[in-house]
Amino acid sequence: MLQINVTKTLSSFTFAFNQEITCQGITAILGVSGSGKSTLINLLNGLLQPDNGIIKLNDTTLVDTTSNQFVPAQRRHIGTVFQDPLLFPHYTVRKNLHYGLHKAMVTRFDEIIQVLNISHLLHRYPAMLSGGEKQRVAIGRALLTNPQLLLMDEPLSALDMPRKKELIHYIQHLVNEINIPIIYVTHNINEVKKLANNVAIIDQGKLYDYGETDAILQSDYLQHWL
């Protein structure tokens, strides 16, 4: 369970989110540009500190402003995959994957690279990969840190249509094969339909609605998107 009850003001933008999220399968965070999706991701992974509130992941308190608790990003056991895969250009894929490799994941290395179909890329450098391949390596690297939760911030947006379809297939595969909850940020309803079990809609920095995908897709708010 991911419990989030936070506020954060960034210049003239105020973000306020209060919801308990079931940490199972994929939860999509859906909203138009500037609604606050990345702000939420950065509050969860520890890149941003809320002005007020708490964030709890299962039994662990990550943030509690009343008791000045703030677990730094590197100790949160949360992996993040960004829009642009951030790989070390001077490291091979294998070395990129070993960066941050958790000892508990050493025995799962082969399984993860097989699920993501990157075994044949281990000796290459990032410059020798397509955008979709780079993103699969970035997902593999995030998983190999042994996170309790994986955050994906618009992971398909830099890809062309065929690569988008391909990566959607790998993300679906990942959820079936490796039991890890994913928070998936997007402004694309088709991605939500294909991937998400639950959806949270964010509008102007506020949570507008949260629930199972089928129910949320019926909401009046989304009718002009469809």
Ligand SMILES: Nc1ncnc2c1ncn2[C@@H]1O[C@H](COP(=O)(O)OP(=O)(O)OP(=O)(O)O)[C@@H](O)[C@H]1O
């Ligand atoms: N460090 C900052 N300082 C001031 N304003 C900020 C800062 N970071 C974000 N904002 C503002 O907060 C608002 C929400 O930004 P955010 O990046 O969370 O939106 P988003 O929904 O992820 O947008 P997009 O889909 O375009 O990435 C925007 O108006 C943005 O300009």
